[in-house]
Amino acid sequence: MQEKLESIYQKALADLEAIHTSEEVKAWDSRYLGRKGEMTLILRQTGKLPPEERADFGKRANEVKNLLATALEKREALIREHELARSLEEGELDVTLPGRPLTMGGLHPSTRMLRRIKEIWADMGFQVYRSRDVEHDEYNFTLLNMPPHHPARDMQDTFYTTQPNIILRTHTSPGQIRAMHDYSEDGTRPIRVILPGMCYRYEQITARSEIQFHQVEGLAVGKGIRMSDLKGTVAEFARRLYGPDTEVRYRASYFPFTEPSMEVDVKCHICGGQGCPVCKRTGWIEIMGSGMVHPEVLRNGGYDPTEWSGFAFGMGPERIIMNKNRIEDIRYFWANDLRFLEQY
Amino acid sequence: MKVPVSWLKEFVDIPASVTVEELSERLTIAGLEVAKIHYIGIPQSAERHGIPPSDHLVWDRERVLLGAIKEIKPHPDADRLVLAVVDYGGAALETVVTGAPNLFPYKDQGPLEPPLLTPFALEGAELIDGHGDGVQRLILEERELRGIPNRCMVCSEMELGISEEHEGIMLLPYEQYGNIQPGTPLVDVLGDAVIEMELTPNLARCFSVLGVAREVAALYDLPIKEPDYSLPPPSGTGVDELAAIEIREPELNPRFTAGLLRDVTITDSPWWLQWRLKLVGQRPINNIVDVSNYVMFEIGQPTHAFDYDILANRAGDANPVIITRLPDAGEELTTLDGKVHKLDPSVLLVADEKGALSLAGVMGGLESEVQEPDPERDYPGSTTVLLEAAAWNFITIRKTMSSTKLHSEAAARFSRGVHPAMALRGLKRGLKLMVEVSGATLAPGLLDAYPAEPEPVVVDFPVDEVNRLLGFDIPKSAVADILRRLQFGIGESSNGEVLQVTVPDHRLDISPGIIGRADLVEEIARVYGYDRIPNTIMGDSLPPQRTNVSLEMEERVRDLLAQAGLREVINYRFSTPQHEALLTPEGQKPSWPEREYIRLANPISAERTAMRQTLLAGLLDNAVTNMHHHPRQRFFEIGHVYYGNADDLPEEIRRLGILLAGPRQAAGWMGGVVAGNSDFYDLKGIVETLLAGLHIEMRHVHFAPIAHNSFHPGRVATLLIGDEPVGLLGEVHPLVREAFGLGLDLEKPVLAAELDLDRVLTMVPAEYVVQSIPTQPPAYRDIAVVVSADRRSASVEALIWGSGGELLREVRLFDVYQGDPIPEGQKSLAYALTFQSETETLTDKAVNKLQKKIIKTLEDSGAKLRA
Numbered sequence A: 001m002q003e004k005l006e007s008i009y010q011k012a013l014a015d016l017e018a019i020h021t022s023e024e025v026k027a028w029d030s031r032y033l034g035r036k037g038e039m040t041l042i043l044r045q046t047g048k049l050p051p052e053e054r055a056d057f058g059k060r061a062n063e064v065k066n067l068l069a070t071a072l073e074k075r076e077a078l079i080r081e082h083e084l085a086r087s088l089e090e091g092e093l094d095v096t097l098p099g100r101p102l103t104m105g106g107l108h109p110s111t112r113m114l115r116r117i118k119e120i121w122a123d124m125g126f127q128v129y130r131s132r133d134v135e136h137d138e139y140n141f142t143l144l145n146m147p148p149h150h151p152a153r154d155m156q157d158t159f160y161t162t163q164p165n166i167i168l169r170t171h172t173s174p175g176q177i178r179a180m181h182d183y184s185e186d187g188t189r190p191i192r193v194i195l196p197g198m199c200y201r202y203e204q205i206t207a208r209s210e211i212q213f214h215q216v217e218g219l220a221v222g223k224g225i226r227m228s229d230l231k232g233t234v235a236e237f238a239r240r241l242y243g244p245d246t247e248v249r250y251r252a253s254y255f256p257f258t259e260p261s262m263e264v265d266v267k268c269h270i271c272g273g274q275g276c277p278v279c280k281r282t283g284w285i286e287i288m289g290s291g292m293v294h295p296e297v298l299r300n301g302g303y304d305p306t307e308w309s310g311f312a313f314g315m316g317p318e319r320i321i322m323n324k325n326r327i328e329d330i331r332y333f334w335a336n337d338l339r340f341l342e343q344y
Numbered sequence B: 001m002k003v004p005v006s007w008l009k010e011f012v013d014i015p016a017s018v019t020v021e022e023l024s025e026r027l028t029i030a031g032l033e034v035a036k037i038h039y040i041g042i043p044q045s046a047e048r049h050g051i052p053p054s055d056h057l058v059w060d061r062e063r064v065l066l067g068a069i070k071e072i073k074p075h076p077d078a079d080r081l082v083l084a085v086v087d088y089g090g091a092a093l094e095t096v097v098t099g100a101p102n103l104f105p106y107k108d109q110g111p112l113e114p115p116l117l118t119p120f121a122l123e124g125a126e127l128i129d130g131h132g133d134g135v136q137r138l139i140l141e142e143r144e145l146r147g148i149p150n151r152c153m154v155c156s157e158m159e160l161g162i163s164e165e166h167e168g169i170m171l172l173p174y175e176q177y178g179n180i181q182p183g184t185p186l187v188d189v190l191g192d193a194v195i196e197m198e199l200t201p202n203l204a205r206c207f208s209v210l211g212v213a214r215e216v217a218a219l220y221d222l223p224i225k226e227p228d229y230s231l232p233p234p235s236g237t238g239v240d241e242l243a244a245i246e247i248r249e250p251e252l253n254p255r256f257t258a259g260l261l262r263d264v265t266i267t268d269s270p271w272w273l274q275w276r277l278k279l280v281g282q283r284p285i286n287n288i289v290d291v292s293n294y295v296m297f298e299i300g301q302p303t304h305a306f307d308y309d310i311l312a313n314r315a316g317d318a319n320p321v322i323i324t325r326l327p328d329a330g331e332e333l334t335t336l337d338g339k340v341h342k343l344d345p346s347v348l349l350v351a352d353e354k355g356a357l358s359l360a361g362v363m364g365g366l367e368s369e370v371q372e373p374d375p376e377r378d379y380p381g382s383t384t385v386l387l388e389a390a391a392w393n394f395i396t397i398r399k400t401m402s403s404t405k406l407h408s409e410a411a412a413r414f415s416r417g418v419h420p421a422m423a424l425r426g427l428k429r430g431l432k433l434m435v436e437v438s439g440a441t442l443a444p445g446l447l448d449a450y451p452a453e454p455e456p457v458v459v460d461f462p463v464d465e466v467n468r469l470l471g472f473d474i475p476k477s478a479v480a481d482i483l484r485r486l487q488f489g490i491g492e493s494s495n496g497e498v499l500q501v502t503v504p505d506h507r508l509d510i511s512p513g514i515i516g517r518a519d520l521v522e523e524i525a526r527v528y529g530y531d532r533i534p535n536t537i538m539g540d541s542l543p544p545q546r547t548n549v550s551l552e553m554e555e556r557v558r559d560l561l562a563q564a565g566l567r568e569v570i571n572y573r574f575s576t577p578q579h580e581a582l583l584t585p586e587g588q589k590p591s592w593p594e595r596e597y598i599r600l601a602n603p604i605s606a607e608r609t610a611m612r613q614t615l616l617a618g619l620l621d622n623a624v625t626n627m628h629h630h631p632r633q634r635f636f637e638i639g640h641v642y643y644g645n646a647d648d649l650p651e652e653i654r655r656l657g658i659l660l661a662g663p664r665q666a667a668g669w670m671g672g673v674v675a676g677n678s679d680f681y682d683l684k685g686i687v688e689t690l691l692a693g694l695h696i697e698m699r700h701v702h703f704a705p706i707a708h709n710s711f712h713p714g715r716v717a718t719l720l721i722g723d724e725p726v727g728l729l730g731e732v733h734p735l736v737r738e739a740f741g742l743g744l745d746l747e748k749p750v751l752a753a754e755l756d757l758d759r760v761l762t763m764v765p766a767e768y769v770v771q772s773i774p775t776q777p778p779a780y781r782d783i784a785v786v787v788s789a790d791r792r793s794a795s796v797e798a799l800i801w802g803s804g805g806e807l808l809r810e811v812r813l814f815d816v817y818q819g820d821p822i823p824e825g826q827k828s829l830a831y832a833l834t835f836q837s838e839t840e841t842l843t844d845k846a847v848n849k850l851q852k853k854i855i856k857t858l859e860d861s862g863a864k865l866r867a
């Protein structure tokens, strides 16, 4: 037995010397020191020895076991050191190879701009109101002070449906009437809403015109809302969208549902007003139409126009994006070509 | 609408310090949007005031001059050229070689008295090449023309950049320009700018030079000089003995006026009249027609000239009676442009007893128009002219325009509204100018049928409306002053702070009452200046804030899907029933609900005739759009679909569509499709992730197999939340994807889902509870069972949950295996289970007991524990 122990010991040491990898270390460990390893087995046989030999043998066997464990530790440390050194030496990568491609998701540019716009107006207390796409002629025109045959109807080429008096809304403004009906509590409560949504116009599809586009309409009604408030509010919006130094110009205009009506221009952020293709060489970029809510529209919304007043505005997110990102072709928006969308 | 500045100055003295660019900007800001300035020879000002830079031809003050041709001599060697001897103010006369055909009549006539006035260019002047293709510039150089040196030029309109006209040189009338010294810079004689405006419908009153002049006068606080409405002395038989007017529809034709001219000579108009018409874009025709047009451009009132003899002839023995009326059934009329119109019952006619003469307010008839002279048959043209000026209901004119598809300058004005008071002014102005340019005499009296004279509009205007609606204080006197500048009449009411404002009778856009107050507030704001209104912030109390939860959740869905690597698309909401029918394999009955489409009455193209009922067709189209440059596609769209309702507005349903196709991972250099192609479980994973991200409790979520023929049989599920079906997800049927143009590659499935987003979002809990982080260690157990291959894994999982007790925290399927050593027709499902208590460390014994219970339950259901 003694001899066998010593022979295991020598064999184990010799084997250990020949080991060069972590895997071999594990195998050696289980072969000699493991639960079914040779040292374990021989230690179990201690009982078969004559009693007087047992103590010595046991002592030696434990000694050998400890020696082997220490040797293993040393060998392990050495191998780790070698492996690390080899890895550091041989592990060079071609760092110029491209990384693994990751495909990001992303939002449509119109969604992103709509969010930006909503966020700015939300900070000024305007809540989002969703109104329908397919509308009664009455809501799209008549209640907005455009009775049948009104010349302003020419300004908005309309998609009609095969159902009489049901059309695709040409602007988000019919939502003004619906919001007033829903929120004003019979003309007794103020309103501050924005109405984002898709609008439709009967037009040829070209680089400059589309048959569907987003609009964001805004409406504020209260006692004591004035045109100066409209000016101040849209100026704040323009500064938040285009930068704190944005210069704003206000022009008289005409919309049947506002009076006075006002176009809002900002000084072209690309040429600084010198004139460039984006601003059609005028130095100004039109960003929204607006005005004081027409008394007829207030009345149609349930308010007494002698006491209540309000303003409304409307803007086109796609136009704003086109100006900001210098997109020349509005058809990009619904073509959904990834080569366009992935730039956002 | 084009307005020459020179013409504008006839009615308002615009200070010389105001440049045309500054004027244009001021008009634009006041609501008369200037689209363009057409420069005639004058340079653009350095300060452009938002007007785009112009590269028009500028007439050199030193080299482009007024010349006086003293004599036309023959060219010694060329029949088709002549020599013009020109006084241009220089020390000596200059001889110019020219081929201008309009000089040939003066050849060999000796010295011309008076001389012929013409634009004259000296060597070095920049001109347009009159013989080149298109618009090319040239610098005038000395050259020899058939042996005679030539360093100057007499110019055509084209060479001066005025028009395309280059048949002859421009000859200016001596009566008009004879007092100007030869050698005067041409720019001082003819230089001009024409302001082109795009006028909104509320500015009907500005569709004339006078109308714009009124705005300029108001904006710059200048006096307005009204045109001369006096009549020349009449003679002969009065018009009332020669013609009569009968208005049958006073609502549609509130006024009709007419006057008669005798001894008319139809000829070309004088130069000044032709020139002005050309500047506003109107081709000169003859003196009578030109005056009629001139008056329309000048004051905005269209008029129409009839040949009286033709009317008299039609009337036979009686006097002609002009009748305005609705058409008879089936009535037809041939208009001036030679077109025959079947008349819609909504149009209004000017007629006589015999029949229709013209389309009221839109276009004259061919038969009764003024006639040109015809020397061949010795016919002098019309000699007696009945000129009419009327007022029409603008809606009638609009109906006429849309039913006849006719457009005219007159219709453009009448369809926006012309005040009836303008009719008599237009008539008088027309008669006066016609007498001047045609040598006619005026018959005494005018016919004026005015059955529907509108009451003057008077608005009681409380001055504090300005502050209430505009936000600044302004004294009453200042308000009155602004309104007076716009020619409103101002009276004081008994209440000192209320103005009684009378609307001038050239505009129809100011209403009485509360609307009129807003109308006046706008006028005050425009003239006062929008830029001078202060900028304030709303002092009004904030309305109660209502969060739109549903729209906020929609944005949350977008974020979750983008985070999951999907790209948002937005498609046309238009489609066609035929295109959406491609979602059903040919010959099969659609699995989609059969609902009415919202169909367009006037579709723009055959591809967009109706509103969509599904998002899937658009998503499949997007995949086709991108398949050649993007093999890997992951899209989603959120938008509405539309179900028609027979007698009401349609249902608008918010949907979410998802499409996946191609490799699971983008390809890199590590080699092609590293992780395989997307399949049903990729799509399901996205849907599950979305629902979990919305905090919908997964125990309420079920995916049930269904049959739907847009999808691969056996590879489509309906999503149930609670017991409610909220959408579909599956592998698109191979025949469907093929029909959309996505080919039939069975190795690369196309996956699609369409969910009813409104319904999904109603399942989102308003609040959710965050679980505390466990303090006790978990215990893990793996269980593998062998079940029949067609058994749904969800049923096994449900049993595990049902028997695992409260301490079971997670059940994760980590392996599905078929094949050796699992018997044919069976499969192995391996689950990793996690047990955990909130209060104690679980003992092996306790966990083993739970595990045994689960195993027992599974075995009772026919599963075999896999060793």
Ligand SMILES: [Zn+2]
Residues within 6 Å of the ligand: A268, A269, A270, A271, A272, A273, A274, A275, A276, A277, A278, A279, A280, A281, A283, A284
């Ligand atoms: Zn610019």
